[in-house]
Amino acid sequence: MIHGEDMPSSTGSVQSAPELKLSPGEVESAVYSGPSRSLFVTQFLSGVVVTTLGPVLDSVLHDLGIPLARGGLPALSYFCGIVIGLASLNVFLARVPVKQCLLGAVLLEATGLAAAGVLAKDLWSFAGAYFVVGLPAWVISGLSGMWISAHLRDRAAWALNLIMLSSVSGMTLTPLSIGLLLGQGVDWRTIYLGEAGFALLVAVVVSLFPLPDITGRENIRARHARAVIAHNPRLLAAIGATSFVYLGTEMSLITWLPKFETDVFAAGATWAGLTVTFYFIGQITARLIAIPLTRRLRASTLLITAAFLAAGFIAGIAVSPTQTVSLVLVLGSGLGVSASFSLVGSYSSKFPLWHAGVVYSFFQLSGGAGSMVFPYLIGPVAASHGFRVALVVTAVGFLVMAGLAYCLRLTSGENTRARGPQVRSDSPPN
Numbered sequence: 001m002i003h004g005e006d007m008p009s010s011t012g013s014v015q016s017a018p019e020l021k022l023s024p025g026e027v028e029s030a031v032y033s034g035p036s037r038s039l040f041v042t043q044f045l046s047g048v049v050v051t052t053l054g055p056v057l058d059s060v061l062h063d064l065g066i067p068l069a070r071g072g073l074p075a076l077s078y079f080c081g082i083v084i085g086l087a088s089l090n091v092f093l094a095r096v097p098v099k100q101c102l103l104g105a106v107l108l109e110a111t112g113l114a115a116a117g118v119l120a121k122d123l124w125s126f127a128g129a130y131f132v133v134g135l136p137a138w139v140i141s142g143l144s145g146m147w148i149s150a151h152l153r154d155r156a157a158w159a160l161n162l163i164m165l166s167s168v169s170g171m172t173l174t175p176l177s178i179g180l181l182l183g184q185g186v187d188w189r190t191i192y193l194g195e196a197g198f199a200l201l202v203a204v205v206v207s208l209f210p211l212p213d214i215t216g217r218e219n220i221r222a223r224h225a226r227a228v229i230a231h232n233p234r235l236l237a238a239i240g241a242t243s244f245v246y247l248g249t250e251m252s253l254i255t256w257l258p259k260f261e262t263d264v265f266a267a268g269a270t271w272a273g274l275t276v277t278f279y280f281i282g283q284i285t286a287r288l289i290a291i292p293l294t295r296r297l298r299a300s301t302l303l304i305t306a307a308f309l310a311a312g313f314i315a316g317i318a319v320s321p322t323q324t325v326s327l328v329l330v331l332g333s334g335l336g337v338s339a340s341f342s343l344v345g346s347y348s349s350k351f352p353l354w355h356a357g358v359v360y361s362f363f364q365l366s367g368g369a370g371s372m373v374f375p376y377l378i379g380p381v382a383a384s385h386g387f388r389v390a391l392v393v394t395a396v397g398f399l400v401m402a403g404l405a406y407c408l409r410l411t412s413g414e415n416t417r418a419r420g421p422q423v424r425s426d427s428p429p430n
Helices: 024-030 035-052 051-065 073-090 098-118 121-151 153-183 188-208 222-231 232-266 269-291 301-319 323-337 340-350 352-385 387-412
Strands: none
Touching: 024 188, 024 222, 035 098, 035 121, 035 153, 035 188, 035 269, 051 153, 051 188, 051 269, 073 098, 073 121, 073 153, 073 232, 098 121, 098 188, 121 153, 121 323, 121 352, 153 188, 153 269, 153 301, 222 232, 222 352, 222 387, 232 269, 232 323, 232 340, 232 352, 232 387, 269 323, 301 323, 301 387, 340 387, 352 387
């Protein structure tokens, strides 16, 4: 958590974090300078890791003899690690300098990826390795958002969008690359070892470039949580529930789409991997469309629209007659999801400044918890009723998200405004 104005210190006094006032040119220079270069590469690594499991899942299940009904356990283990890692970052690691924390997270990521490639012999050893992969995954992403929010507050939204493009690039290129490699006969273990080697290179980059620390970070304590809950408990509950359902449903989609294509359409590894790439191409396109719309429409209106579009496209994928049709609809589902992550996260701005940092962390933790549950449940549904039914369940998840978005409108007081809350300059978009 980062101190902002009116942030109580551990002694009960009030501290204020220094805020840099930079011109647009100075902000751009800061983003492209040495301190930020390590954030570009770490964000790319973050995007690579989060989209690796889906394309390799079919190969892993076959090689390790894992039944389909338990195929969601590695994803559950991964997101369990993410939740624990995020909680540790906010509760225990505020006193650790950002550069050391980031370097340690990248090295732990390399360890987990190497363990997945070398030590995995069955379901439990692979899931255990993926727990280690998950521990630093969103710590890496979260630290980048914290650093930008603290040092480039004047144009943080612009800087975050630019740096987050590295993450989205990793998400887009990784499934395609893995599909091509698997199609050429490369073993999934080799892919994990290659990613571990890349993580070590990223660690070298992080160690070489300076990265100033964040002033005023403080570990979250019970008094912070009590103060946040007391401010607006109904809105906090709505944010948590929406994040739980939205991120859980989305992670189910990107985890299981390649396996869906393989089982339903007998797709090869390359085409199966392309499904996740198509999804993120659609999401990038929609994000560019959604950004100017946030100035004219309520955030809840955009969220409800996105949820209905995503549900419709995913239901279409479930009943698609051919692989070509399904791929087109996958692109549409990415368009439907759009900028939902940023829109839900923007409701943290309805809380006072220092509360907002705690709420944003809660938003991420809730999404991580949903990502533990939903991808795991898809396995048993697919095993007992087929993948088409499993995707319909995912579509229903987005319909639930539409109802929760309406709850956000009611509990945030958005009905009293002509427009909804905008994405905060210190609220990282995804």
